[in-house]
Amino acid sequence: MWPVIWTAVRTYAPYVTFPVALVVGTVGYHLEWFIRGSPSLPKEEKSISELREDRRLEELNGSDVTQVRSLKDKLEFAPRAVLNRNRPEKS
Template sequence: MWPVFWTMVHTYAPYVTFPVAFVVGAVGYHLEWFIRGKSPQRVEEEKLILQRQEDCKLDELLGKDHTQVVSLKDKL
């Protein structure tokens, strides 16, 4: 009886495994989406953060006098 059972399990494993994996993946995807919230807002927030960082870097560059640099002799 056991050899017949293991033969059936071995033969039909892909047909059983795929639907189970699909259901587990779908549940995990929706659970993650539910916990995180709406993802399009996150992308917009990331764009705004990157834009703020670039603006801060530009303001920093505009505030500096680039003609005043340390000589290479002083760096050693």
């Protein structure tokens, strides 16, 4: 008789274990909700790009945005070997 029972349990195991697991999971979820209280939504944090934009806006807040450096001045900070290769030397 035992071999017949074990064969039936082995055959129908997925049909038995799924409802049992579903009931255990539901009871555990509601028990945890009851103990901890209602689930609160996590505080939304800003992404790194949003933090960077905020920081740059704060930096620009006190400065005059119409005063920019000339492109000629910016070229002086580039390596001479790359940009001044085909230019005549400045006097």
